[in-house]
Amino acid sequence: MNKISLLSFSICLALSGAAYAAPATTSVADLATLTSHGGEVDVVDQWGITLLDNNAFNYSGDVSVKYKTTGSGRGIGISVFNSLMTLGKTTVVVDVDSAPNANADAVTAVRLKNGSVTVGPAGNDKVTAEFGAGSSFTVNGNGSTEITGLDIEAGPYTSAYLIPEMTITLNENTTVTLNRAGNYSVGLYAYISGAKFITKDGLSINLNSDSAATMYGIRAQGIIPSSSAPVSSLPGAEVELNGTTEIHMLNGGTGTAGILAHVTGSKVSAQKAVTVTNVTNNATANLYGLYASGGAIDFADTANLTISGGSASSAAVIASAGGSVALTGANIDVDAGRAFYASGVDSTITGRAAQYTIDGNMLAANGGAINVSMADGSRFNGITSLGATPGTIDLAMDGSQSVWNMSGDSVLSTLSLNNGATLAYAPVAAGGAFTPKTLTVEGNYAGNGGVLTLNTVLGGDGSLTDRLIVNGDVEAGTTKVAVVNVGGTGEQTVDGIKIVEVQGTSIGTFEQQNRIVAGAYDYSVVKGASDENWYLTSKVTPIDPEGPEGPEGPEQPGGESALRPEFGSYLANNYAANTMFLTRLHDRLGETQYTDVLTGEQKVTSMWMRNVGGHTRFRDSSEQLRTKSNRYVLQLGGDLAQWSSDGLDRWHLGAMVGYGNDRSKTVSSVNSRDSKGQTTGYSAGLYGTWYANQADKSGAYLDSWVMYSRFDNKVMGEERETEKYKSRGVTASVEGGYSFKVGENEYKSYWIQPKAQVVWMGVNAKDHYEAAGVDGSRVKVSDDTDGNLMTRLGVRAYMKGHSAIDEGKDREFQPFIEANWIHNTQNYGVKMAGVKNEMSGTKNIGEVKIGVEGQLSKRLNLWGNAAQQVGDKGYSDTSAMVGVKYSF
Structure with missing residues (x-):
């Protein structure tokens, strides 16, 4: 195999020639095109590879760069200035000097940048780099130095020149690893003005810190508005995740995020599933999964987000400063923080209709907006809040396999439960005291076949209960109500136990889903006689006399409580046990002589x-x-x-x-x-x-x-x-x-x-x-x-x-x-x-x-005989007997 060693900072390579070294302070312009279809290129020294003003640097073989910073050097494994580069499978390992230096505060495995001149590559208005499948980029830091995996520094290097397109393409199964990262370290960093990453399946980004540093797995940076650079004229950076992606962050400090879209114009999009884990042993750190701070994050497939070990202010998804996050399904697990957090006017989190599994809370404050549509099979475990200066949360759930397990008092703007979707107030912990929970809907509530599951002490009117408060209207539709009895022994009610309070109009209805039983009584769900509220009552309520099981006999008087039908079963068993074996002389012996x-x-x-x-x-x-009842008796x-x-x-x-x-x-x-x-x-x-x-x-x-x-x-x-x-x-x-x-x-x-x-x-x-x-x-x-x-x-x-x-x-x-x-x-x-x-x-x-x-x-x-008994109040008994006796 052909093997060529490159030992200088700026290099010139030819297929048939040996490499030569130029002085470290010298750059070689107009590098000839290198096209190779085999062999390896190894760089094992302290400088790496730099490409300057080159139209095309193509090499399809394996490339290995092992680089170590020393002293005050600013280390970069591969630098591409105003050039076009295409490499095969590339391995870059950069080791940062263990002794930090004030001038060695930024070390990068790969950097793409427009040059220090006012002209770009001949005939090109772009700077690109592409790395082959299986490439890996590793930077081993020292805990304090800012390190970056791959960096695109777009925008004008001088005020006179702008590169419109600067792109790094990462093919399948690319790995980026930053060890012992310092503050503001980034796995993939796209910086303003046309900077773009394009990735494919199998991207893996891994960052860890031993100094609680702030880190980002992916960062897309927009333009900070100024009088000389208005946002409308300078677009932000973009990251296109066209394949499956995994980002793992370990022991980061406050501000650490899996993906950050920072400032207007920046954008991160994903076409396939993205997994982000952000884990720390620092309980005071604010950790984030997806963070749109003025920028935009848009996923067309499932987001798998885990936040573990951080503070209660952590968030799996956060939108602020006018940023936006759009999801199409998600699996979110947050230890103590928030699943969704939108803060600030025009800051939005949108969950398109898809399946969601969310363990964490939702908070919309200061004009932020959260709008989530959960398809069948979704699960939300947590609470919703609107903040002291409120935002809005609009939640819609659909399907009989969808459930919101509400763990505490919650407030949101609108709620819709459709086709069997369930709002379940969290059950009482074993051995714990019952503390009722309240959900307040500031706007309208809609139930189209939804289910409301409440915990209630089934007793008299003043019994403790979970409650739904609707400050708007209850829209047309029916919600089924299921009640879990928490220690109630059943009592006769007067007005009933209020479970739904409606400030507007109850156009829709609430009906009990199944039996609601306590002590001797059956409870039912009824609308208030003089208000729009809904109550649990043990009183007899009218039923449709035309129904298949309609009442027989006179209408029941008002105020009477509904007794459980189990009474009749216990009575029937008692009566049968005392009477079924009763005999008379003729029953046993028939004719008494023979x-x-x-x-x-x-x-x-x-x-x-x-x-x-x-x-x-x-x-x-x-x-x-x-x-x-029907009976059969055999006696001998x-x-x-x-x-x-x-x-x-x-x-x-x-x-x-x-x-x-x-x-x-x-x-x-x-x-x-x-x-x-x-x-x-x-x-x-x-x-x-x-x-x-x-x-x-x-x-x-x-x-x-x-x-x-x-x-x-x-x-x-x-x-x-x-x-x-x-x-x-x-x-x-x-x-x-x-x-x-x-x-x-x-x-x-x-x-x-x-x-x-x-x-x-x-x-x-x-x-x-x-x-x-x-x-x-x-x-x-x-x-x-x-x-x-x-x-x-x-x-x-x-x-x-x-x-x-x-x-x-x-x-x-x-x-x-x-x-x-x-x-x-x-x-x-x-x-x-x-x-x-x-x-x-x-x-x-x-x-x-x-x-x-x-x-x-x-x-x-x-x-044989037949007998008919008749008592008052509907009692009757019909029987038939056949007896036989045989003499020997």
């Missing part, structure tokens, strides 16, 4: 089974809740012993077990909310029966039983966690009756049987605490029914017999009809958060039952 197939003696079967299906309807004591039993005391009567001792399941649904007539209940249980017990068994089958009977039952219960409220609890207890019964024959013929006899039954019901649930809220509070639910005594008085009319064709075939049937009056000493009740509610209509119940009992053969008996 003839033993072996001995011919009349006995009672030793094995029986019954299946029951039933449907119950009831209302609660407030008449707000309608409950329907058989005699353990039989005997007689006088040869006519009979005594029976038996055992029985059972399985039952009841499922219910409760719907509120005042808000259409619903709840489902379920109870599944098992029982085991003993029964004893005595029959007088007079010869004509008339006479008395006594029956008693006792059983223990255990149930697993569930309550599944709408949009609530499933509540699980257990209930258990003992139920006992005593029943008696007497059979009178009132007539007979050849094949039939007719009977009347009055009867009575007393049942003690002792199945109950221990106190249950519903799932904890965000603050750990739990709602206590108590079974308020204790030892209900149920009595039944009734009469049964039946016929015994068979048809003529069944004569001698061991078939006998007994159709019957029965009427009963049932009385309960207590209503079944439940307390929720200390509020009691009861099952209505069960104090006095009328029952009619019809059925048939019969013997199909000497071994097999079947029976």
